[in-house]
């Protein structure tokens with residue numbers, strides 16, 4: 671039976687000031703999905719590994735099958751497929767785990783069907799999967815996981831995606847304290863309304879961040895990594911968040927923020943040495959609090975999801 675395996679990377683959504691409209695992809699960390707055509711008209715989760723038995727086999731609840739179903743519906747196809755998911759990402763971590771499953775499944779299934787869609791065209795199908803995973807069809811994990819690099823979602827209706835340049839040397843440190851935070855829960859703590867003043871501050875920062883990426887201006891990126899909308903509510907759910915921010919600033923990192931909805935924290939640095947140092951400093955802070963933390967150092971992954979075999 672013909673089968674294809676694809677990999678899709680972890681992602682950092684929001685990037686501080688870009689709530690629901692900006693994200694970037696990480697190297698190496700991610701999910702793998704194998705898809706095989708079957709002789710039925712059903713999508714079947716044949717196997718799931720690496721999730722500690724937590725993810726649903728029911729096709730209507732798994733992001734792999736929900737995304738593929740959206741694609742097949744768009745094509746008017748009732749082709750059946752067997753899906754094998756290998757989770758490389760921890761659940762509820764803020765690293766776009768549900769998105770990586772959907773993106774890898776779509777790239778594998780799309781390739782099996784003769785690549786009717788570009789990776790950008792697959793994004794709306796992956797957004798359908800995000801709706802069942804966290805109740806909101808946000809694209810700031812699925813778009814960079816599929817397309818790679820930094821992706822701006824200028825608008826959702828109609829979807830308008832813009833791939834942004836990545837400054838040379840830019841590195842990310844991901845700090846994942848061993849806590850699980852459900853995206854739906856950390857969306858529910860957000861305020862439903864923001865003040866005119868906060869809206870102005872946030873607009874200035876997102877514009878500054880995007881200009882900084884185009885200009886390769888690390889100081890401008892650093893000044894712009896500020897979030898007055900989601901971070902004040904969510905930081906309270908992440909022990910040590912502000913202490914860590916102060917410490918990494920003193921070693922020359924550009925800034926830090928909550929990766930997606932947390933609890934992972936991302937740090938951006940102008941080079942690999944500072945990114946490694948940020949990891950060491952953070953490990954000490956979390957150790958003092960008695961919390962285990964995983965540290966990942968990565969460049970921005972410009973490739974996104976791809977076929978493995």
Ligand SMILES: Nc1ncnc2c1ncn2[C@@H]1O[C@H](COP(=O)(O)OP(=O)(O)O)[C@@H](O)[C@H]1O
Pocket residue numbers: 725726731732733734755760761762763764765766767768769771772803804851852853854930931932
């Ligand atoms: N393949 C999958 N199918 C269905 N649900 C998933 C899948 N992968 C992750 N999830 C779930 O999606 C929810 C949304 O969070 P998730 O994307 O894991 O958060 P995060 O991006 O913060 O790690 C979690 O409850 C997680 O268990």
Ligand SMILES: N[C@@H](CCOP(=O)(O)O)C(=O)O
Pocket residue numbers: 683684689690691763764765766767808810811853856857900929930931932
């Ligand atoms: N924009 C979303 C991003 C959620 O990312 P995740 O990796 O935590 O799923 C949000 O802030 O809710």
